[in-house]
Each structure stands twice: as structure tokens, then as C-alpha cells.
Amino acid sequence: MIYFDHAASSYPKPPTVAKAMSEAVTQYSANPGRGGHKLAEQAKNVIEQARKKLANLFDAPSKKHVWFYQNATMALNQAIIGFPFQKGDHVVTTMFEHNSIIRPLEKLVKEKSITVTYLEPNEDGLILAEHFQNATTEKTKMFAISHASNVTGAIVEISEVSNIAKQHEIVLLLDASQTAGTIPISMENDGIDMLAFAGHKSLLGPQGTGVLICKSDFGLEPLVVGGTGTESELLHQPSSWPNRYEAGTLNTPGIAGLSAGIDAISEMGINAIRSHEQELMVHLVNAVTGIEGVTLHGPTDLSKRVAVISLEVEEVNSQEVAMILDEHYQIAVRAGMHCAPKTHESLQSSEQGLVRVSFGPYNTLEEVDMLVKALKEIKEAFM
Missing domain, CATH: 3.90.1150.10 (Aspartate Aminotransferase, domain 1)
Incomplete structure (x- = not known):
């Protein structure tokens, strides 16, 4: 085929991805962060190493800013649905978006009465920084952007858009599902506030892995609450990162495989x-x-x-x-x-x-x- x-x-995956996943299941299939015994600690360390690799790869402030999810859709929902929008707030996005951005935004249009502008590409099939500038209003709180279209491949020059976002104190959310692993991305240099992506595409990891990296505290409300393994005495979700945004047991085999995928793309360049x-x-x-x-x-x-x-x-x-x-x-x-x-x-x-x-x-x-x-x-x- x-x-x-x-x-x-992505397919095929590097052989090391399957090997790492197999080891997670057969050698240390314990609950990460839920116990002090050696197997639980080994599982936790594998996850923390993956977190650190992702922080380094995308120039995040630290590994605690890296949060794991089941897929990019869940990561984007956390970024959009969890954002403290108020009635009348405005979001600028594009006609290039996947439903993973469109549907959460339209949900907020219905439930919170926000407004959304969808930018059209120009005659060359591109969406430019000037389009974002022209669409920005005093009510604009977020730019939600696919780095590259999953239909035409068209790239948005994100560093130019981020300059506009900074000028107007607008949060820039980037969906890098089509670019993470195939285009160099620096949250610091490119001015990205929140970065979401799938682990199973160009990062060569397995399905069931997604990530949201949040540069600062934008007052996000966690969409899922529950067990975190630490601070269990609290009756509400803890404020510490990443625990606040990672309720429940993480996908240790998947994250181990993603870690191996990151190693593979780093080796290839x-x-x-x-x-x-x-x-x-x-x-x-x-x-x-x-x-x-x-x-x-x-x-x-x-x-x-x-x-x-x-x-x-x-x-x-x-x-x-x-x-x-x-x-x-x-x-x-x-x-x-x-x-x-x-x-x-x-x-x-x-x-x-x-x-x-x-x-x-x-x-x-x-x-x-x-x-x-x-x-x-x-x-x-x-x-």
C-alpha cells in the first residue's frame, strides 16, 4: 500500500514508537503519579521526559506548561471553551479551520453570545496578516488560527499575525496539527500564546495523543475535573500546572510512543x-x-x-x-x-x-x- x-x-511509524509503547505496557504498566512505588515512578518519569522534550521542541517556558490530551480536538476545546469569554467578545479565525476550531467557537456563539469573523483567503489562496488587522475590533479577544490548511496546505505567516495580536493584547491560539514536526515552531520567537497539535501526525506518534501548550495563565477553566494523584485533599481542582488541566489517568503507552516519535523527527531534522x-x-x-x-x-x-x-x-x-x-x-x-x-x-x-x-x-x-x-x-x- x-x-x-x-x-x-502518519504511517508508517518509526519502529521505536511501537517498541516504546510495548515497553510501557509490558514493563511498567502502572498508574503514573498515583503511588510512590518504582513502576508508578517509572511511568511518571516517561511522561515527564516527553513533556520536557515538547517544551524544548516548541520553545515553551517550561514543561509544566505542556498538557496532554486524547487528541488535538480536546486540546483546542480546552483552549476555546475554557477561555474566559464574556458576552459580546470577538474572535477572528479563518475559512481554513478544521471543525475542531469551528464547532467550539460556534458553540460559544450560541451559549455566550460571542461573535466570530471568518477570514477569506485572497486570490492566491493565502490569508495574510493584514486580514487580521482589518478584522480586529476593540472587542477582539482571540485569534484562533490553523497554521496550515488541512485541505490546501496554505500556511499563515504566524509571526506577522502575532505582532498584531501583541499590539492589541489579543491571545493567539495556533492549531499546529498540520505543521508540528514539519515546520520549525517557537512559541517565544513566533509570539504564540497557546499551541495545540496532534501527536499522531507529523510528530510520528500514535493516535490517542494530543497536546496544548499554554504560555501564560489566561484564566482557563478546566473542562474536566477529577483525580490528579496529588493534592488529593482538595475538593476542587488544584491550581498547580499541569495537574489543573490533566484530570484522570494519562495515556502512558501513547505518550511513550509520542516521545519516541519526537526523537525520530529530531534525528531526521x-x-x-x-x-x-x-x-x-x-x-x-x-x-x-x-x-x-x-x-x-x-x-x-x-x-x-x-x-x-x-x-x-x-x-x-x-x-x-x-x-x-x-x-x-x-x-x-x-x-x-x-x-x-x-x-x-x-x-x-x-x-x-x-x-x-x-x-x-x-x-x-x-x-x-x-x-x-x-x-x-x-x-x-x-x-
Whole structure:
């Protein structure tokens, strides 16, 4: 199977990820932070090492600012639903957003009467810092932004947007699910206040891992309360970090696997990974551009996007294209709406969706050529 669905979840994982997860289950499958015995301490230490690696990777203030969740959706819900919005507060976001941002915001529109502005991309398929400036009002409390679109791959230049946020004392929440592990990110240098991402995409970790890194105390209310293993005498959720935002037993095997994934990308080098994936994207775009009846979506300046390419084949439903690629060519892609309805609304592709191709560090140029050949044959078969 040729796997081109890395925007959903990376595959294959480094062998060290499975090894670390197996060791967590077979060698120290105790409850982290819930007991002073050696196995519980070993589990806790593995989690704390992963926390420290993430703090270092993303230039967070310290490891206590790194909070683990089941996925990026839960991390984003904590950042958005838990934020102390008041009636009439305003959020600026984009048409590129995943439902993991759209739905929490729309929930607050209904329940707290906040207002939301969705920024449209320009004619080049990009959303610029000036768009945020023009949309900002005295009521704007947050910029909630996907670093890169999971449909077109278009990148928002976050350091430029963060300058605007600072000028107006606006909290900047960045969803880096499509960029963490493939684009260097520094919370300090890029001016990011809250950073959320999935562990199972470009960080090469397993599913069931997500992270929110919070730079400062923005008065977030924890969405889940309960056991923390320490400060158990309190009848309310403790104020200490990370305990305040991590009620319940953490996913030790998953976090151990994520820690190994971080080691793998660090060894490969994030810049090297990006360069490789960009090479694959350029190769595909150049090859597909010459196929009559196949339309590509997204910025034509490929330096301003990650290796996510969405396309449509004239007169062939996107789901049918994906099914043919899967069943006849053993090529895995993602078709449909990609949980990003406003992106498809902007692209006018809501009716049948698009075929999305996304690359990872282990894909090759030869695999891309096989996809191009398959697309040509599919197009010819429907002519």
C-alpha cells in the first residue's frame, strides 16, 4: 500500500514508537503519579521526559506548561471553551479551520453570545496578516488560527499575525496539527500564546495523543475535573500546572510512543523533513498540472504551503476517485470534506469534496510517479 494520507495520521511509524509503547505496557504498566512505588515512578518519569522534550521542541517556558490530551480536538476545546469569554467578545479565525476550531467557537456563539469573523483567503489562496488587522475590533479577544490548511496546505505567516495580536493584547491560539514536526515552531520567537497539535501526525506518534501548550495563565477553566494523584485533599481542582488541566489517568503507552516519535523527527531534522516533503509536493504538482481535466487547489507559490495537495478529476466524484485508487492501485488518499466545511465553501467544492494527497517523511518520488500514472489512467477511463 502506498500511503498518502499523512494529513490525517502518519504511517508508517518509526519502529521505536511501537517498541516504546510495548515497553510501557509490558514493563511498567502502572498508574503514573498515583503511588510512590518504582513502576508508578517509572511511568511518571516517561511522561515527564516527553513533556520536557515538547517544551524544548516548541520553545515553551517550561514543561509544566505542556498538557496532554486524547487528541488535538480536546486540546483546542480546552483552549476555546475554557477561555474566559464574556458576552459580546470577538474572535477572528479563518475559512481554513478544521471543525475542531469551528464547532467550539460556534458553540460559544450560541451559549455566550460571542461573535466570530471568518477570514477569506485572497486570490492566491493565502490569508495574510493584514486580514487580521482589518478584522480586529476593540472587542477582539482571540485569534484562533490553523497554521496550515488541512485541505490546501496554505500556511499563515504566524509571526506577522502575532505582532498584531501583541499590539492589541489579543491571545493567539495556533492549531499546529498540520505543521508540528514539519515546520520549525517557537512559541517565544513566533509570539504564540497557546499551541495545540496532534501527536499522531507529523510528530510520528500514535493516535490517542494530543497536546496544548499554554504560555501564560489566561484564566482557563478546566473542562474536566477529577483525580490528579496529588493534592488529593482538595475538593476542587488544584491550581498547580499541569495537574489543573490533566484530570484522570494519562495515556502512558501513547505518550511513550509520542516521545519516541519526537526523537525520530529530531534525528531526521525538521528542516530535512520539510525539504523532502516539499520536493514530493513540487514533483506532484508539476506532473499533475499537465493532465487535462485534473484541477489543483491551493496557493501556486509552493513555498507557502505544506505538502498537502487537494485536487478534483473532471466529471468523477472525489469519493469514486479515492475508491479506485485504493482498490485498483493500492494508493491511500482522503476524499470528501476533510472536516473543513468553510474551506470547501471558499473553494466551491462542497458538493462533491476533493481528493486530498498528503506526504510524510517516508514517501518517495517513485510513489508519487505511481499516483500520477493512476490519475492519468482514471481520467482516460472516464473520457
